[in-house]
Amino acid sequence: MLDIKQIRADMEGVEAKLQRRGGGLNLAALRDLDQQQRALRVQTEELQAKRNALSKEIGARKAQKADAADLFEQMKEIGPALKAKEAELKELDEQVQTVVEALPNTPHDSVPDGADxxxxxxxxxxxxxxxxxxxxxxxxxxxxxxxxxxxxxxxxxxxxxxxxxxxxxxxxxxxxxxxxxxxxxxxxxxxxxxxxxxxxxxxxxxxxxxxxxxxxxxxxxxxxxxxxxxxxxxxxxxxxxxxxxxxxxxxxxxxxxxxxxxxxxxxxxxxxxxxxxxxxxxxxxxxxxxxxxxxxxxxxxxxxxxxxxxxxxxxxxxxxxxxxxxxxxxxxxxxxxxxxxxxxxxxxxxxxxxxxxxxxxxxxxxxxxxxxxxxxxxxxxxxxxxxxxxxxxxxxxxxxxxxxxxxxxxxxxxxxxxxxxxxxxxxxxxxx
Structure with missing residues:
Protein backbone atom coordinates (compact mmCIF):
# COMPACT_ATOMS: atom_id res chain seq x y z
CA MET A 1 0.00 0.00 0.00
CA LEU A 2 1.25 3.46 -0.88
CA ASP A 3 1.85 6.10 1.78
CA ILE A 4 -1.11 8.52 1.82
CA LYS A 5 1.16 11.23 3.26
CA GLN A 6 3.55 10.86 0.34
CA ILE A 7 0.65 10.92 -2.12
CA ARG A 8 -0.71 14.14 -0.65
CA ALA A 9 2.75 15.72 -0.62
CA ASP A 10 3.42 14.90 -4.29
CA MET A 11 0.17 13.86 -5.93
CA GLU A 12 1.30 14.77 -9.45
CA GLY A 13 4.58 12.89 -9.08
CA VAL A 14 2.93 9.76 -7.70
CA GLU A 15 0.27 9.87 -10.42
CA ALA A 16 2.94 10.13 -13.12
CA LYS A 17 4.64 7.01 -11.75
CA LEU A 18 1.38 5.11 -11.59
CA GLN A 19 0.54 6.06 -15.15
CA ARG A 20 3.69 4.28 -16.31
CA ARG A 21 1.79 1.08 -15.52
CA GLY A 22 -0.87 1.91 -18.10
CA GLY A 23 -4.54 1.10 -17.77
CA GLY A 24 -5.53 4.73 -17.33
CA LEU A 25 -4.43 4.87 -13.70
CA ASN A 26 -4.97 8.28 -12.13
CA LEU A 27 -5.68 9.88 -8.78
CA ALA A 28 -8.82 11.80 -9.78
CA ALA A 29 -11.01 10.03 -7.21
CA LEU A 30 -8.40 10.59 -4.52
CA ARG A 31 -8.09 14.29 -5.41
CA ASP A 32 -11.84 14.75 -5.10
CA LEU A 33 -11.99 12.93 -1.77
CA ASP A 34 -8.97 14.84 -0.51
CA GLN A 35 -10.62 18.17 -1.30
CA GLN A 36 -13.79 17.09 0.46
CA GLN A 37 -11.73 15.96 3.45
CA ARG A 38 -9.81 19.20 3.69
CA ALA A 39 -12.99 21.30 3.57
CA LEU A 40 -14.78 19.07 6.07
CA ARG A 41 -11.79 19.03 8.40
CA VAL A 42 -11.76 22.85 8.45
CA GLN A 43 -15.47 22.89 9.29
CA THR A 44 -14.98 20.27 12.00
CA GLU A 45 -12.05 22.14 13.53
CA GLU A 46 -14.05 25.37 13.53
CA LEU A 47 -16.90 23.69 15.41
CA GLN A 48 -14.44 22.12 17.85
CA ALA A 49 -12.83 25.52 18.43
CA LYS A 50 -16.25 27.12 18.99
CA ARG A 51 -17.24 24.34 21.41
CA ASN A 52 -13.99 24.77 23.35
CA ALA A 53 -14.46 28.54 23.53
CA LEU A 54 -18.03 28.15 24.77
CA SER A 55 -16.94 25.59 27.33
CA LYS A 56 -14.29 27.98 28.60
CA GLU A 57 -16.79 30.85 28.78
CA ILE A 58 -19.33 28.69 30.61
CA GLY A 59 -16.63 27.88 33.16
CA ALA A 60 -15.85 31.54 33.61
CA ARG A 61 -19.51 32.46 34.16
CA LYS A 62 -19.94 29.64 36.65
CA ALA A 63 -16.95 30.92 38.56
CA GLN A 64 -18.63 34.33 38.68
CA LYS A 65 -22.00 32.68 39.51
CA ALA A 66 -23.41 34.33 36.38
CA ASP A 67 -26.20 32.97 34.18
CA ALA A 68 -24.88 30.78 31.27
CA ALA A 69 -28.22 29.50 29.91
CA ASP A 70 -27.66 31.13 26.51
CA LEU A 71 -24.27 29.44 26.20
CA PHE A 72 -25.76 26.05 27.06
CA GLU A 73 -28.29 26.53 24.28
CA GLN A 74 -25.49 27.20 21.82
CA MET A 75 -23.64 24.09 23.07
CA LYS A 76 -26.77 22.00 22.41
CA GLU A 77 -26.70 23.10 18.78
CA ILE A 78 -22.96 22.60 18.32
CA GLY A 79 -22.89 19.07 19.80
CA PRO A 80 -25.05 17.29 17.18
CA ALA A 81 -23.53 19.32 14.33
CA LEU A 82 -20.00 18.39 15.42
CA LYS A 83 -20.96 14.75 15.83
CA ALA A 84 -22.40 14.69 12.30
CA LYS A 85 -19.27 16.31 10.85
CA GLU A 86 -17.01 13.83 12.67
CA ALA A 87 -19.06 10.90 11.35
CA GLU A 88 -18.90 12.31 7.83
CA LEU A 89 -15.15 12.80 8.17
CA LYS A 90 -14.70 9.22 9.36
CA GLU A 91 -16.65 7.95 6.34
CA LEU A 92 -14.46 10.00 4.01
CA ASP A 93 -11.34 8.64 5.71
CA GLU A 94 -12.60 5.10 5.01
CA GLN A 95 -13.29 5.99 1.38
CA VAL A 96 -9.76 7.37 1.01
CA GLN A 97 -8.35 4.21 2.57
CA THR A 98 -10.32 2.04 0.14
CA VAL A 99 -9.03 4.00 -2.85
CA VAL A 100 -5.42 3.87 -1.61
CA GLU A 101 -5.65 0.12 -0.93
CA ALA A 102 -6.65 -0.45 -4.56
CA LEU A 103 -3.64 1.43 -5.97
CA PRO A 104 -0.70 -0.69 -7.20
CA ASN A 105 2.87 0.02 -6.23
CA THR A 106 4.84 2.65 -8.15
CA PRO A 107 7.57 1.34 -10.51
CA HIS A 108 11.20 1.93 -9.61
CA ASP A 109 13.00 4.45 -11.84
CA SER A 110 15.14 1.65 -13.33
CA VAL A 111 12.07 -0.25 -14.58
CA PRO A 112 11.66 0.07 -18.36
CA ASP A 113 8.56 1.68 -19.82
CA GLY A 114 6.13 -0.55 -21.67
CA ALA A 115 2.60 -1.92 -21.80
CA ASP A 116 2.96 -5.71 -21.67
Whole structure:
Protein backbone atom coordinates (compact mmCIF):
# COMPACT_ATOMS: atom_id res chain seq x y z
CA MET A 1 0.00 0.00 0.00
CA LEU A 2 1.25 3.46 -0.88
CA ASP A 3 1.85 6.10 1.78
CA ILE A 4 -1.11 8.52 1.82
CA LYS A 5 1.16 11.23 3.26
CA GLN A 6 3.55 10.86 0.34
CA ILE A 7 0.65 10.92 -2.12
CA ARG A 8 -0.71 14.14 -0.65
CA ALA A 9 2.75 15.72 -0.62
CA ASP A 10 3.42 14.90 -4.29
CA MET A 11 0.17 13.86 -5.93
CA GLU A 12 1.30 14.77 -9.45
CA GLY A 13 4.58 12.89 -9.08
CA VAL A 14 2.93 9.76 -7.70
CA GLU A 15 0.27 9.87 -10.42
CA ALA A 16 2.94 10.13 -13.12
CA LYS A 17 4.64 7.01 -11.75
CA LEU A 18 1.38 5.11 -11.59
CA GLN A 19 0.54 6.06 -15.15
CA ARG A 20 3.69 4.28 -16.31
CA ARG A 21 1.79 1.08 -15.52
CA GLY A 22 -0.87 1.91 -18.10
CA GLY A 23 -4.54 1.10 -17.77
CA GLY A 24 -5.53 4.73 -17.33
CA LEU A 25 -4.43 4.87 -13.70
CA ASN A 26 -4.97 8.28 -12.13
CA LEU A 27 -5.68 9.88 -8.78
CA ALA A 28 -8.82 11.80 -9.78
CA ALA A 29 -11.01 10.03 -7.21
CA LEU A 30 -8.40 10.59 -4.52
CA ARG A 31 -8.09 14.29 -5.41
CA ASP A 32 -11.84 14.75 -5.10
CA LEU A 33 -11.99 12.93 -1.77
CA ASP A 34 -8.97 14.84 -0.51
CA GLN A 35 -10.62 18.17 -1.30
CA GLN A 36 -13.79 17.09 0.46
CA GLN A 37 -11.73 15.96 3.45
CA ARG A 38 -9.81 19.20 3.69
CA ALA A 39 -12.99 21.30 3.57
CA LEU A 40 -14.78 19.07 6.07
CA ARG A 41 -11.79 19.03 8.40
CA VAL A 42 -11.76 22.85 8.45
CA GLN A 43 -15.47 22.89 9.29
CA THR A 44 -14.98 20.27 12.00
CA GLU A 45 -12.05 22.14 13.53
CA GLU A 46 -14.05 25.37 13.53
CA LEU A 47 -16.90 23.69 15.41
CA GLN A 48 -14.44 22.12 17.85
CA ALA A 49 -12.83 25.52 18.43
CA LYS A 50 -16.25 27.12 18.99
CA ARG A 51 -17.24 24.34 21.41
CA ASN A 52 -13.99 24.77 23.35
CA ALA A 53 -14.46 28.54 23.53
CA LEU A 54 -18.03 28.15 24.77
CA SER A 55 -16.94 25.59 27.33
CA LYS A 56 -14.29 27.98 28.60
CA GLU A 57 -16.79 30.85 28.78
CA ILE A 58 -19.33 28.69 30.61
CA GLY A 59 -16.63 27.88 33.16
CA ALA A 60 -15.85 31.54 33.61
CA ARG A 61 -19.51 32.46 34.16
CA LYS A 62 -19.94 29.64 36.65
CA ALA A 63 -16.95 30.92 38.56
CA GLN A 64 -18.63 34.33 38.68
CA LYS A 65 -22.00 32.68 39.51
CA ALA A 66 -23.41 34.33 36.38
CA ASP A 67 -26.20 32.97 34.18
CA ALA A 68 -24.88 30.78 31.27
CA ALA A 69 -28.22 29.50 29.91
CA ASP A 70 -27.66 31.13 26.51
CA LEU A 71 -24.27 29.44 26.20
CA PHE A 72 -25.76 26.05 27.06
CA GLU A 73 -28.29 26.53 24.28
CA GLN A 74 -25.49 27.20 21.82
CA MET A 75 -23.64 24.09 23.07
CA LYS A 76 -26.77 22.00 22.41
CA GLU A 77 -26.70 23.10 18.78
CA ILE A 78 -22.96 22.60 18.32
CA GLY A 79 -22.89 19.07 19.80
CA PRO A 80 -25.05 17.29 17.18
CA ALA A 81 -23.53 19.32 14.33
CA LEU A 82 -20.00 18.39 15.42
CA LYS A 83 -20.96 14.75 15.83
CA ALA A 84 -22.40 14.69 12.30
CA LYS A 85 -19.27 16.31 10.85
CA GLU A 86 -17.01 13.83 12.67
CA ALA A 87 -19.06 10.90 11.35
CA GLU A 88 -18.90 12.31 7.83
CA LEU A 89 -15.15 12.80 8.17
CA LYS A 90 -14.70 9.22 9.36
CA GLU A 91 -16.65 7.95 6.34
CA LEU A 92 -14.46 10.00 4.01
CA ASP A 93 -11.34 8.64 5.71
CA GLU A 94 -12.60 5.10 5.01
CA GLN A 95 -13.29 5.99 1.38
CA VAL A 96 -9.76 7.37 1.01
CA GLN A 97 -8.35 4.21 2.57
CA THR A 98 -10.32 2.04 0.14
CA VAL A 99 -9.03 4.00 -2.85
CA VAL A 100 -5.42 3.87 -1.61
CA GLU A 101 -5.65 0.12 -0.93
CA ALA A 102 -6.65 -0.45 -4.56
CA LEU A 103 -3.64 1.43 -5.97
CA PRO A 104 -0.70 -0.69 -7.20
CA ASN A 105 2.87 0.02 -6.23
CA THR A 106 4.84 2.65 -8.15
CA PRO A 107 7.57 1.34 -10.51
CA HIS A 108 11.20 1.93 -9.61
CA ASP A 109 13.00 4.45 -11.84
CA SER A 110 15.14 1.65 -13.33
CA VAL A 111 12.07 -0.25 -14.58
CA PRO A 112 11.66 0.07 -18.36
CA ASP A 113 8.56 1.68 -19.82
CA GLY A 114 6.13 -0.55 -21.67
CA ALA A 115 2.60 -1.92 -21.80
CA ASP A 116 2.96 -5.71 -21.67
CA UNK A 117 5.32 -8.68 -21.94
CA UNK A 118 6.36 -7.61 -25.42
CA UNK A 119 8.12 -4.61 -23.88
CA UNK A 120 10.12 -6.55 -21.28
CA UNK A 121 13.90 -6.19 -21.56
CA UNK A 122 16.27 -9.15 -21.55
CA UNK A 123 19.03 -8.69 -18.99
CA UNK A 124 21.07 -11.85 -19.64
CA UNK A 125 20.86 -15.49 -20.64
CA UNK A 126 22.70 -18.64 -19.67
CA UNK A 127 23.15 -22.12 -21.13
CA UNK A 128 24.98 -25.26 -19.93
CA UNK A 129 28.54 -25.47 -21.23
CA UNK A 130 28.40 -21.92 -22.55
CA UNK A 131 27.64 -19.89 -19.45
CA UNK A 132 26.36 -16.32 -19.55
CA UNK A 133 25.33 -15.31 -23.04
CA UNK A 134 25.12 -18.92 -24.20
CA UNK A 135 22.38 -20.30 -26.41
CA UNK A 136 20.50 -23.57 -25.90
CA UNK A 137 22.03 -26.47 -27.84
CA UNK A 138 19.51 -27.66 -30.46
CA UNK A 139 18.41 -31.27 -30.08
CA UNK A 140 19.46 -33.51 -33.02
CA UNK A 141 15.90 -34.80 -33.38
CA UNK A 142 12.37 -33.44 -33.29
CA UNK A 143 11.69 -32.43 -29.70
CA UNK A 144 8.55 -33.62 -27.92
CA UNK A 145 6.38 -31.65 -25.54
CA UNK A 146 6.51 -32.65 -21.89
CA UNK A 147 3.02 -34.12 -21.91
CA UNK A 148 3.99 -36.63 -24.60
CA UNK A 149 7.25 -37.42 -22.79
CA UNK A 150 5.51 -37.86 -19.44
CA UNK A 151 2.82 -40.13 -20.81
CA UNK A 152 5.36 -42.29 -22.70
CA UNK A 153 7.40 -42.66 -19.53
CA UNK A 154 4.26 -43.51 -17.57
CA UNK A 155 4.99 -40.87 -14.93
CA UNK A 156 2.30 -38.23 -15.64
CA UNK A 157 -1.42 -39.02 -15.84
CA UNK A 158 -3.54 -36.10 -16.96
CA UNK A 159 -6.69 -38.18 -17.40
CA UNK A 160 -6.54 -39.41 -13.80
CA UNK A 161 -6.20 -35.84 -12.55
CA UNK A 162 -9.22 -34.75 -14.59
CA UNK A 163 -11.25 -37.73 -13.35
CA UNK A 164 -10.48 -36.95 -9.72
CA UNK A 165 -10.70 -33.15 -9.70
CA UNK A 166 -11.36 -31.81 -13.18
CA UNK A 167 -9.36 -29.86 -15.75
CA UNK A 168 -5.93 -28.48 -14.80
CA UNK A 169 -5.23 -31.12 -12.17
CA UNK A 170 -2.62 -33.85 -12.67
CA UNK A 171 -1.50 -37.10 -11.06
CA UNK A 172 2.23 -37.93 -10.92
CA UNK A 173 3.08 -41.60 -10.65
CA UNK A 174 6.16 -43.64 -9.75
CA UNK A 175 9.34 -41.87 -10.78
CA UNK A 176 7.26 -38.85 -11.76
CA UNK A 177 6.17 -38.37 -8.16
CA UNK A 178 9.72 -39.00 -7.00
CA UNK A 179 11.10 -36.51 -9.54
CA UNK A 180 8.74 -33.83 -8.26
CA UNK A 181 9.81 -34.52 -4.68
CA UNK A 182 13.48 -34.67 -5.70
CA UNK A 183 13.29 -31.26 -7.35
CA UNK A 184 11.72 -29.66 -4.26
CA UNK A 185 14.21 -31.27 -1.87
CA UNK A 186 17.13 -30.26 -4.07
CA UNK A 187 15.92 -26.64 -4.10
CA UNK A 188 15.36 -26.54 -0.34
CA UNK A 189 18.81 -28.00 0.37
CA UNK A 190 20.42 -25.46 -1.96
CA UNK A 191 18.63 -22.47 -0.43
CA UNK A 192 19.13 -23.54 3.19
CA UNK A 193 22.62 -24.97 2.79
CA UNK A 194 24.23 -22.40 0.49
CA UNK A 195 22.01 -19.32 0.31
CA UNK A 196 21.29 -18.77 4.00
CA UNK A 197 17.50 -19.28 4.08
CA UNK A 198 15.59 -20.75 6.99
CA UNK A 199 13.18 -23.48 5.95
CA UNK A 200 9.58 -22.96 7.05
CA UNK A 201 6.58 -25.25 6.77
CA UNK A 202 3.57 -22.87 6.87
CA UNK A 203 -0.17 -23.52 6.62
CA UNK A 204 -1.54 -23.72 3.08
CA UNK A 205 -4.66 -21.85 4.19
CA UNK A 206 -4.75 -18.23 5.27
CA UNK A 207 -7.29 -15.72 6.53
CA UNK A 208 -8.37 -12.59 4.69
CA UNK A 209 -6.13 -10.26 6.71
CA UNK A 210 -3.08 -12.31 5.77
CA UNK A 211 -3.93 -12.16 2.06
CA UNK A 212 -4.62 -8.44 2.37
CA UNK A 213 -1.14 -7.99 3.81
CA UNK A 214 0.61 -9.32 0.72
CA UNK A 215 -1.82 -7.67 -1.70
CA UNK A 216 -3.94 -10.56 -2.99
CA UNK A 217 -7.05 -9.12 -1.34
CA UNK A 218 -9.26 -7.43 -2.12
CA UNK A 219 -8.19 -7.00 -5.75
CA UNK A 220 -7.60 -10.65 -6.70
CA UNK A 221 -10.25 -12.49 -4.70
CA UNK A 222 -11.70 -14.12 -7.83
CA UNK A 223 -8.35 -15.83 -8.43
CA UNK A 224 -8.44 -17.58 -5.05
CA UNK A 225 -10.04 -20.77 -3.76
CA UNK A 226 -12.08 -20.00 -0.64
CA UNK A 227 -13.28 -22.51 1.97
CA UNK A 228 -16.62 -22.53 3.75
CA UNK A 229 -14.79 -21.32 6.87
CA UNK A 230 -13.73 -18.07 5.15
CA UNK A 231 -10.15 -19.25 4.78
CA UNK A 232 -8.31 -19.17 1.45
CA UNK A 233 -5.96 -21.73 -0.08
CA UNK A 234 -2.68 -19.91 -0.61
CA UNK A 235 -1.72 -18.98 -4.19
CA UNK A 236 1.96 -18.91 -3.16
CA UNK A 237 4.00 -19.45 0.01
CA UNK A 238 4.91 -15.77 -0.23
CA UNK A 239 1.62 -15.14 1.60
CA UNK A 240 2.30 -16.99 4.88
CA UNK A 241 6.07 -16.44 4.86
CA UNK A 242 5.87 -12.65 4.48
CA UNK A 243 3.09 -12.40 7.05
CA UNK A 244 5.27 -14.01 9.71
CA UNK A 245 6.47 -10.44 10.39
CA UNK A 246 2.99 -8.84 10.22
CA UNK A 247 2.35 -6.57 13.19
CA UNK A 248 5.91 -7.07 14.46
CA UNK A 249 8.64 -4.60 15.38
CA UNK A 250 11.93 -6.33 14.63
CA UNK A 251 15.27 -5.36 16.06
CA UNK A 252 17.93 -4.30 13.56
CA UNK A 253 20.11 -7.31 14.28
CA UNK A 254 17.26 -9.63 13.22
CA UNK A 255 17.58 -8.39 9.64
CA UNK A 256 17.92 -9.59 6.99
CA UNK A 257 15.45 -12.44 7.33
CA UNK A 258 15.61 -15.12 4.64
CA UNK A 259 12.89 -17.76 4.55
CA UNK A 260 12.05 -20.55 2.13
CA UNK A 261 9.18 -23.01 1.91
CA UNK A 262 7.95 -25.85 -0.28
CA UNK A 263 4.16 -25.82 -0.44
CA UNK A 264 1.24 -26.63 -2.63
CA UNK A 265 -0.20 -23.53 -4.30
CA UNK A 266 -3.75 -23.04 -5.55
CA UNK A 267 -5.04 -20.61 -8.17
CA UNK A 268 -8.54 -20.51 -9.59
CA UNK A 269 -7.69 -18.47 -12.70
CA UNK A 270 -5.03 -20.45 -14.53
CA UNK A 271 -4.64 -18.16 -17.51
CA UNK A 272 -6.81 -16.97 -20.34
CA UNK A 273 -9.47 -19.26 -21.75
CA UNK A 274 -7.99 -21.74 -24.19
CA UNK A 275 -4.38 -20.91 -23.23
CA UNK A 276 -2.03 -23.68 -22.05
CA UNK A 277 -4.90 -26.13 -21.67
CA UNK A 278 -2.52 -29.07 -22.15
CA UNK A 279 0.30 -29.99 -19.85
CA UNK A 280 1.65 -28.66 -16.59
CA UNK A 281 2.30 -25.00 -17.37
CA UNK A 282 -0.98 -23.70 -15.92
CA UNK A 283 -2.52 -25.78 -13.15
CA UNK A 284 -5.03 -25.03 -10.41
CA UNK A 285 -2.78 -26.90 -7.96
CA UNK A 286 1.01 -26.92 -8.19
CA UNK A 287 4.09 -27.13 -5.98
CA UNK A 288 6.55 -24.30 -5.60
CA UNK A 289 9.61 -23.55 -3.53
CA UNK A 290 9.35 -19.91 -2.50
CA UNK A 291 11.97 -17.48 -1.20
CA UNK A 292 11.12 -14.42 0.93
CA UNK A 293 13.46 -11.78 2.30
CA UNK A 294 12.74 -9.07 4.88
CA UNK A 295 15.44 -6.39 4.85
CA UNK A 296 16.38 -2.83 5.71
CA UNK A 297 15.12 -0.31 3.09
CA UNK A 298 18.61 0.68 1.95
CA UNK A 299 19.48 -2.97 1.25
CA UNK A 300 16.43 -4.07 -0.74
CA UNK A 301 17.75 -3.61 -4.27
CA UNK A 302 20.97 -5.44 -3.50
CA UNK A 303 18.75 -8.12 -1.95
CA UNK A 304 16.72 -8.32 -5.17
CA UNK A 305 19.85 -9.02 -7.20
CA UNK A 306 20.95 -11.67 -4.69
CA UNK A 307 17.53 -13.33 -4.55
CA UNK A 308 17.35 -13.47 -8.34
CA UNK A 309 20.81 -15.04 -8.36
CA UNK A 310 19.59 -17.72 -5.95
CA UNK A 311 16.81 -18.66 -8.34
CA UNK A 312 19.28 -18.65 -11.24
CA UNK A 313 21.56 -21.04 -9.36
CA UNK A 314 18.72 -23.57 -9.21
CA UNK A 315 18.46 -23.56 -13.00
CA UNK A 316 22.22 -23.67 -13.48
CA UNK A 317 22.59 -26.69 -11.19
CA UNK A 318 19.74 -28.35 -13.09
CA UNK A 319 21.62 -27.67 -16.37
CA UNK A 320 18.67 -25.76 -17.82
CA UNK A 321 19.10 -22.93 -20.34
CA UNK A 322 17.34 -19.76 -19.26
CA UNK A 323 17.17 -16.02 -19.64
CA UNK A 324 16.47 -13.18 -17.19
CA UNK A 325 14.13 -10.39 -18.25
CA UNK A 326 13.34 -7.12 -16.50
CA UNK A 327 9.60 -6.61 -16.54
CA UNK A 328 8.37 -3.34 -17.97
CA UNK A 329 6.12 -1.09 -15.87
CA UNK A 330 2.94 -2.32 -17.55
CA UNK A 331 3.69 -6.02 -16.97
CA UNK A 332 4.61 -5.95 -13.28
CA UNK A 333 2.53 -7.44 -10.50
CA UNK A 334 0.31 -5.34 -8.23
CA UNK A 335 2.75 -5.00 -5.33
CA UNK A 336 6.08 -4.91 -7.13
CA UNK A 337 8.39 -1.95 -7.67
CA UNK A 338 10.78 -4.02 -9.77
CA UNK A 339 10.60 -7.61 -11.05
CA UNK A 340 12.93 -10.00 -12.81
CA UNK A 341 11.39 -13.02 -14.52
CA UNK A 342 13.46 -16.12 -15.15
CA UNK A 343 12.36 -17.89 -18.31
CA UNK A 344 13.54 -21.45 -18.95
CA UNK A 345 14.08 -22.84 -22.45
CA UNK A 346 11.61 -25.57 -23.46
CA UNK A 347 12.69 -27.43 -26.63
CA UNK A 348 9.28 -29.04 -27.10
CA UNK A 349 7.56 -25.66 -27.10
CA UNK A 350 10.45 -24.00 -28.92
CA UNK A 351 10.39 -20.99 -26.62
CA UNK A 352 11.32 -19.62 -23.21
CA UNK A 353 8.65 -19.87 -20.50
CA UNK A 354 8.49 -18.20 -17.09
CA UNK A 355 9.66 -20.40 -14.24
CA UNK A 356 10.41 -17.80 -11.56
CA UNK A 357 9.42 -14.23 -10.75
CA UNK A 358 11.59 -12.25 -8.29
CA UNK A 359 10.25 -8.95 -6.96
CA UNK A 360 11.03 -6.12 -4.59
CA UNK A 361 7.88 -4.61 -3.08
CA UNK A 362 9.79 -2.05 -0.97
CA UNK A 363 7.44 -1.00 1.89
CA UNK A 364 4.21 -1.73 -0.03
CA UNK A 365 3.43 -4.99 1.77
CA UNK A 366 4.99 -3.87 5.04
CA UNK A 367 2.61 -0.90 5.26
CA UNK A 368 -0.38 -3.21 4.74
CA UNK A 369 0.98 -5.68 7.32
CA UNK A 370 2.32 -3.06 9.78
CA UNK A 371 5.70 -4.79 9.68
CA UNK A 372 8.46 -2.61 11.09
CA UNK A 373 11.98 -2.66 12.51
CA UNK A 374 13.91 -0.47 14.91
CA UNK A 375 17.04 0.93 13.17
CA UNK A 376 18.59 1.89 16.50
CA UNK A 377 17.93 0.65 20.05
CA UNK A 378 15.04 2.66 21.47
CA UNK A 379 14.72 4.38 18.08
CA UNK A 380 11.51 5.08 16.15
CA UNK A 381 10.30 2.02 14.21
CA UNK A 382 10.40 2.14 10.40
CA UNK A 383 8.77 -0.05 7.78
CA UNK A 384 10.82 -2.98 6.50
CA UNK A 385 11.17 -3.84 2.82
CA UNK A 386 9.98 -7.26 1.62
CA UNK A 387 11.03 -9.31 -1.39
CA UNK A 388 9.82 -12.59 -2.83
CA UNK A 389 10.80 -14.99 -5.59
CA UNK A 390 10.07 -18.47 -6.85
CA UNK A 391 13.01 -20.69 -6.14
CA UNK A 392 11.53 -22.25 -8.33
CA UNK A 393 8.14 -23.56 -9.51
CA UNK A 394 8.47 -27.35 -9.15
CA UNK A 395 6.06 -28.37 -11.92
CA UNK A 396 7.66 -26.08 -14.47
CA UNK A 397 11.12 -27.26 -13.43
CA UNK A 398 9.92 -30.83 -14.05
CA UNK A 399 8.67 -29.78 -17.48
CA UNK A 400 12.06 -28.25 -18.29
CA UNK A 401 13.99 -31.29 -17.05
CA UNK A 402 11.90 -33.61 -19.22
CA UNK A 403 12.09 -31.50 -22.36
CA UNK A 404 15.77 -30.58 -22.09
CA UNK A 405 16.85 -34.05 -21.00
CA UNK A 406 14.93 -35.98 -23.67
CA UNK A 407 16.88 -38.31 -25.93
CA UNK A 408 16.20 -39.81 -29.34
CA UNK A 409 15.22 -43.22 -27.90
CA UNK A 410 12.43 -41.68 -25.78
CA UNK A 411 14.38 -41.74 -22.51
CA UNK A 412 15.23 -38.70 -20.38
CA UNK A 413 18.66 -38.09 -18.90
CA UNK A 414 18.42 -36.38 -15.51
CA UNK A 415 20.70 -33.55 -14.33
CA UNK A 416 23.55 -34.76 -12.12
CA UNK A 417 22.29 -32.63 -9.22
CA UNK A 418 19.08 -34.70 -9.03
CA UNK A 419 20.61 -38.18 -9.16
CA UNK A 420 21.25 -38.43 -5.38
CA UNK A 421 17.64 -37.39 -4.76
CA UNK A 422 16.43 -40.02 -7.23
CA UNK A 423 18.09 -42.93 -5.47
CA UNK A 424 20.81 -43.12 -8.09
CA UNK A 425 18.47 -43.11 -11.10
CA UNK A 426 20.21 -41.28 -13.94
CA UNK A 427 17.87 -41.99 -16.83
CA UNK A 428 14.10 -42.30 -17.06
CA UNK A 429 13.10 -44.90 -19.63
CA UNK A 430 9.76 -45.43 -21.37
CA UNK A 431 7.31 -47.77 -19.68
CA UNK A 432 7.32 -51.24 -21.30
Missing amino acids: ENDNVEARRWAPGAGVGGEPTPLPFEALNHWDIGERLGIIDFEAGAKIAGARFTVFKGLGARLSRALANFMLDLHTGEHGYMEVLPPVMANAQTLFGTGQLPKFEEDLFKTQDDLYLIPTAEVPLTNLVAGEILEADQLPLRMTAWTGCFRREAGAAGKDTRGLIRQHQFDKVEMVQVVRPEESYDALEALTGHAEMVLQRLELPYRVVTLCAGDMGFGATKTYDLEVWLPGAGRYREISSCSNTESFQARRMKARFRPEPQGKPELVHTLNGSGVAVGRALVAVLENGQQADGSVRLPKALVPYMGGVEVLTPAP
